[in-house]
Amino acid sequence: MVFGSLIMPVALWAQPNDPHAGHNLNPMVDAHAGHADSEVATASSESPATNNGVMNHGQMQMQGAEAPADARDPHAYSDGYSLTEGPYARPGPRQLKLADEHQFWSVLGERLEYDPDNKTAVFDLQGWYGSTYNKAVVKLEGEVEEGTLKESETDLLWARALNAYFDTQLGVRFDNNDEGEDRQWLAFGIQGLAPYWFELDATAYIAEGGRSALTFEAEYELLFTQRLILQSRAELTFYGNDDLSNGVGSGLSTSALGMRLRYEFSRQFAPYFGFEWTGSYGKTADYQRAEGAPVRDTRLVAGVRFWF
Numbered sequence: 001m002v003f004g005s006l007i008m009p010v011a012l013w014a015q016p017n018d019p020h021a022g023h024n025l026n027p028m029v030d031a032h033a034g035h036a037d038s039e040v041a042t043a044s045s046e047s048p049a050t051n052n053g054v055m056n057h058g059q060m061q062m063q064g065a066e067a068p069a070d071a072r073d074p075h076a077y078s079d080g081y082s083l084t085e086g087p088y089a090r091p092g093p094r095q096l097k098l099a100d101e102h103q104f105w106s107v108l109g110e111r112l113e114y115d116p117d118n119k120t121a122v123f124d125l126q127g128w129y130g131s132t133y134n135k136a137v138v139k140l141e142g143e144v145e146e147g148t149l150k151e152s153e154t155d156l157l158w159a160r161a162l163n164a165y166f167d168t169q170l171g172v173r174f175d176n177n178d179e180g181e182d183r184q185w186l187a188f189g190i191q192g193l194a195p196y197w198f199e200l201d202a203t204a205y206i207a208e209g210g211r212s213a214l215t216f217e218a219e220y221e222l223l224f225t226q227r228l229i230l231q232s233r234a235e236l237t238f239y240g241n242d243d244l245s246n247g248v249g250s251g252l253s254t255s256a257l258g259m260r261l262r263y264e265f266s267r268q269f270a271p272y273f274g275f276e277w278t279g280s281y282g283k284t285a286d287y288q289r290a291e292g293a294p295v296r297d298t299r300l301v302a303g304v305r306f307w308f
Contacts, residue, residue: 100132106307113272113303120145122301128159135159137169142176152176155187155203166192173205180246183207197221212240227265231272233258242283247291249283262305273302 111124125140137159142152157171168190175183189203198220205213215237222230235256242250255278262272278297280288285295 103129103131105129108307109305111303111305113301115299115301117299118145120150122303130159133161135167137171148178149176150178157187157189159191162190162192165194166190169203177246180243183211183246185211185213210241211243214238227263229262229264229270231258231260231262231274233260244287247284247287249285249287251282253281253284255279255281258301260301260303268306268308270305271303272305273300275299276301 105128107125107127109123109125111122114121121144123140123142123144126137128135128137130136135158137155137157139155139157140152143150152175154174154176155171156173157169159167159169162168169188171187173185173187175185177183185205185207187203187205189201191201191203192199194200198218201215201217203215205211205215207213215235217233217235219234220232222232224230233256236252237254239248239250239253242248256276258274258276260272260274262270264270276299278299279285280295288295
């Protein structure tokens with residue numbers, strides 16, 4: 001062991017000198033540290049790297065240049081050619097059709113429910129036919145009591161896509177009231193999907209005699225599973241004028257807040273049950289008190305939601 005300890009220093013001393021022994025072994029240090037100061041200055045001015053090899057982000061430049069002004073124009077690079085005209089058009093009937101050229105349709109039964117306490121049934125249906133950008137929309141909503149249609153609202157609308165999530169709607173609404181007077185309205189609204197997955201439907205109405213109204217609906221669905229879904233729904237109705245014939249007062253007239261738990265056996269068929277709280281306000285509440293009707297009500301409902 002003594003000889004070994006003496007031999008090791010001697011062996012190390014006897015090795016030939018490393019031609020790079022004077023270099024810094026730290027890989028982050030510039031390998032050309034021994035160059036003249038003028039060369040270092042020149043390299044530093046031409047390169048975004050600092051002396052310790054770390055990139056200076058303030059001197060970096062993005063690759064490429066600015067996008068042309070028409071970069072998102074789908075027809076910017078077609079040179080005026082289309083599917084039906086020009087040297088690339090195929091003879092005979094056109095075979096290729098884009099998605100926004102097709103016509104689709106759908107019917108949604110949002111609410112088809114029964115209230116066993118009041119023995120009333122409520123329906124809320126919506127259907128549309130058209131393309132991606134333009135649709136004909138029909139909305140039906142009403143209440144049936146003991147086999148008789150008590151009241152209903154029918155909207156006939158033309159929907160135009162505003163953006164990827166909302167449609168603007170323009171048309172007319174017809175109100176049928178078994179205990180009051182029928183009304184006709186000019187309707188303008190917006191419907192679609194808001195951020196955080198809220199479904200919104202807001203419509204303003206104008207009728208003869210300066211009558212006006214506004215309805216606002218919002219829905220939100222909480223998925224416990226892919227099939228068990230809790231839907232929250234709120235609806236507010238405002239009127240600009242008193243309508244004594246129909247028992248309606250100006251301002252906030254009625255509200256409805258519902259919670260419905262449904263189970264989707266399929267996306268097209270989902271039975272549900274839940275609660276709905278309704279209320280009347282202002283002069284509308286005064287009219288109902290005068291008729292002996294409650295201004296607040298809680299209902300247990302059961303029904304089915306469907307679409308096809």
